[in-house]
Amino acid sequence: MGILAAVLSIVLVALVAGFIIWIVGKLGLGIEVSGFGAAFIAAFVIAIVGGLITWLLGLLNITIAGGWLGAIINLIISAIVLLISGSFVPGLKVKGFTGALVAAIAIGVVTWLLSWVVGLLGIA
Numbered sequence: 001m002g003i004l005a006a007v008l009s010i011v012l013v014a015l016v017a018g019f020i021i022w023i024v025g026k027l028g029l030g031i032e033v034s035g036f037g038a039a040f041i042a043a044f045v046i047a048i049v050g051g052l053i054t055w056l057l058g059l060l061n062i063t064i065a066g067g068w069l070g071a072i073i074n075l076i077i078s079a080i081v082l083l084i085s086g087s088f089v090p091g092l093k094v095k096g097f098t099g100a101l102v103a104a105i106a107i108g109v110v111t112w113l114l115s116w117v118v119g120l121l122g123i124a
Contacts, residue, residue: 017043020110021092029106030099031082031092038091045089050081078104 018040025033033039054077057063079100086094094100 014040014043014047016114017047017111020107020114021046023110024103024106025092027106030101030103031086031094033093034091038089042085042089042092045085046081049084050077053077053081075101075104075108078107 018036021031021042022033022036022039025031025039033042079097082094082100082103083097086092086100094103
C-alpha cells in the first residue's frame with residue numbers, strides 16, 4: 001500500500017468515525033458534540049490516544065484477550081479514551097465515565113451496524 005493510499009484510508013476511516021461520533025452526540029448517549037468538525041477532530045484524537053494506550057499496554061506485555069472478556073476490556077479502554085479526549089478536544093463534552101461507557105457502547109453498536117450493512121451491500 002502506498003503512502004497516498006494509506007493517508008486516504010486514514011481520512012476515510014476518520015470521516016466514518018467522525019460521522020458515528022456525531023450521530024451518538026445527536027442521540028445524547030453520553031457525549032455532546034458541537035458539530036461535525038468537532039466530531040471529525042475527536043475521531044482523530046481518539047484514534048491517536050487509543051493507539052498510545054494500546055502501545056503502552058504492549059510495552060508492559062499486557063495483551064487484550066478475545067471473546068467477551070476482550071470486548072469488555074475494549075469497551076472500558078474506549079470509555080477511558082473518550083474521557084481523556086473530552087478534556088482537550090474543543091466541542092466534545094463527555095458526561096463522566098458512565099456517559100463515556102454508554103457512548104463507547106453506542107459507537108461500537110453503530111460501527112457494527114454500518115459494517116454489517118456495508119457487508120450486505122457487498123461494498124467492502
